Amino acid sequence: MTWQTFVFLPIALGAFGYSFYRFQLLFQMMKAHRGNSNRLDNIPARIMTTIVNVLGQRAVLENKGPGIMHTAIFWGFIIITTGTLEQFVSTIYQGATFEFMGQSLYSGWLFLQDLATLAVLLGVFYASYRRYVVRPVALGKSKDANIVLLFTGSLMVAIFLMNSFHIAGTHPWYANSLFVSQWLATRLGGLASEPTNAALGTFFKWVHMLIVLGFAVYIPRSKHLHLVAAGPNTFLKTLPREKGMTPINFEDESVQQYGAAKVTDLSWKDALDYYSCTECGRCQDLCPAFNTQKPLTPKMLITDLKHNLYANKDKILAGKLDEVSHIIDQNVNEDVIWACTSCRACEIACPVFIEHTDKIYDIRRNLVMMESRFPPEVQPVFKNMETNGSPWAFSSADRAKWAEGLSVKTMAEDSNVEVLLWVGCAGSYDERNKKVLRAFASILKKAEVKFSILGSEEQCTGDPARRIGNEYLFQTLAKANIETMNRYSVKRVVTACPHCYNTIKNEYKNFGGNYEVYHHSEFMAKLIAEGKLKPTKSLDATITFHDSCYLGRWNNIYADPRKVITSIPSARLVEMTQHHDQSLCCGAGGGRMWMEEKIGKRINVARTEQALETNAEIVASSCPFCITMMTDGITTKEMKDKVKVMDIAELLDQTTT
């Protein structure tokens, strides 16, 4: 033991102790959240996703350049940390090294140390180039990032200098393994005497160690908290792509607060989400609201919620949850919350699996159910759903009118059928979408599929109410529909609406509705594959396909609708700049269909412009709302005479006999 031991130990213990204390506060704050989140199902799958995405960096590598940079820094740091450990040990106990592992292993390990240091340094150069020269919008300005880059860069330089002067001063046997440091030593070594070089080596070792300890102190309060949080967050992510919203138990009278008025009304997992956020901005890059100048950016929402949590730290730790300030403030204002189309592009993009939409829904639930605060145009929508079971003001008696003359039977007339055709409100009442339903009914008849509809017994699935935040209304409608379907012992359901599809398939099971649910694109692709339908008439046209968010990002269905298009003779499918899971929303999801779009560019126009760029003559989709939004977009762009918006069912109906 030397003076170094006695200087180092108190500093290290202080730094790590403080760091631990901060982490423990963060953990306490997480635990104080009121909302529940059970995430310990299917442990093997969780371990697998953690291996693939943390060790394998798969999600990070979705974005090539920064992905490789991050992987270099991530693995570089893991390797360097073992080196740092050796320095800590040798400082505490003079001269103790990891040489006990044997010469060949030790030199290999040292080689890795230098390689990792070089990789991290290059990573830092690339990151700095990107942040200060390229300056992508997604990154924005960040003091945190500046500090971290400076820290990391200095740390690597200190390692190289430490090793170089050490080599120049002591000429160790393993000098050649540290190939970068050795190269540097030949250039720096001659500048001073050997003892001076050795002393400089020790000096930079201390610089290195102090920077590491500084890091330990700094991490818990910076965006670099992701170093610790992102791993667990990956392990605890929602596993399936098809996720339903969490139901509220209205029978439980002990629940007084519905939705989230305060950060602490959210769940501990939401806090872990903020801790995991690295502010990379990939969510923002894909966000339809942000890209059309709405005040919502998913990245800022997460950091604002984090700041709100931190601002309320003392009250939360003192257990005074009543005094915690509200979420809705200058930053997270109502325009931010209502701008979300629930397209889930942010969640697809996030490399650390933050779930942005759930937070927005919970905040909406509080605004709608507790405070009756929502855009005024939504009130008649709720009222219509309450009285007529449809967001639009139409009588339920008219629900089956779309099928007039098609001899379509209702379940009341004949429930002994292969499949229930769930029509949905758009298919029932919207003039444009009635035609889609007529085309799909015609296809089912051609393929000799025996089906019935519910007619006036069908009600809105409740999706718009649920996404807007009216869980109570949603559950009323859901329970009524499930009661009706179960009364007819419905087993299989097919629908042309991705919103109905998602709700009946993924959300009704929480309320006793278990059905085999097909979207019409899946159903048609299946009929074609089974040879029950074969498009024989050719359609000599270029067709671009617009992905519906609730089909694609919510349910991972990208291939089936495209299969329907490519099965048509002569039809040419072209993709827009954004497609599949990178697709741009039409602007109608999340209840936005029924809200006015007053801020920024209209989302449907932005998407229509992408469709027009392809020079396709037909914009195909497989969602009634997308069809409405894209048709409006084409009309706005005055291209109505040149470009048609069609559902894939219409294309298939036209080309089959």
Added chain:
Amino acid sequence: MNIYVCIKQVPDTETKIKLNSDSTGIDPAGIKWVMSPFDEIAVEESLRVKEKNAGSTLTVISAGPARATESIRTALAMGADNGIHIELPENVDNNTIAKALAGALKKEAHFDLIFTGKEAIDDGSAQVSQILGEFLDIPSITVAVAIEYGAGTVKCKREIEGGSFEIIEAALPVIIAGQKGLNDPRYASLPNIMKAKKKEIKALKAADVGVSDADQKIRFKNYQLPPPKQAGKKLTGDPAAQAKELVRMLHEEAKVI
């Protein structure tokens, strides 16, 4: 302040009205019942007065069949304190309803303000608020689009014919019938919906409020549906010919000029 609001349950505007087999009334099957939209305006106005005057009580009253209690619950969910339901059969006339409401109100300790909608959207007769004024012998102001509340007085801006307005001032107690534009009715919050489920609704019978079949001044003998709407006609040709044809049609077919 003791505030009362009188409401009526009516078929929803989107309901397809069908007549019963002998055309003596409408067929109740499949009808979605809602609070008359003008009555929602009245409830909203009464809630705003209640909220501005601490210690006020707001009671919602409806006279009609048992189903009317659903609309009373809706008003309670919006924020009314108490409910009174006077059970009357279907198809009673305005006089019977007004007398029943007056009977119930006279049983109360005292009333300062009584709100109604300007009319119920089912029969659209717009009479109850005025007949009620007669029975209670207090002023009744109809078609109010703005109300200023003074000390023991109200100043109402009401719509009159020809797109004009008149201002009427009255001393309390007074009946005010609200018109569209007076306010935007609120959407009940969930805690209030839950609370409303537990609130008690006072149940009164016709006899309790001094109403009998003899009060029925109008009896409905036969109902008919309006003729189905004709499809629109599009005039073609040069503008002069179109104008000429339009004048001819307005004169000979529509008989409006």
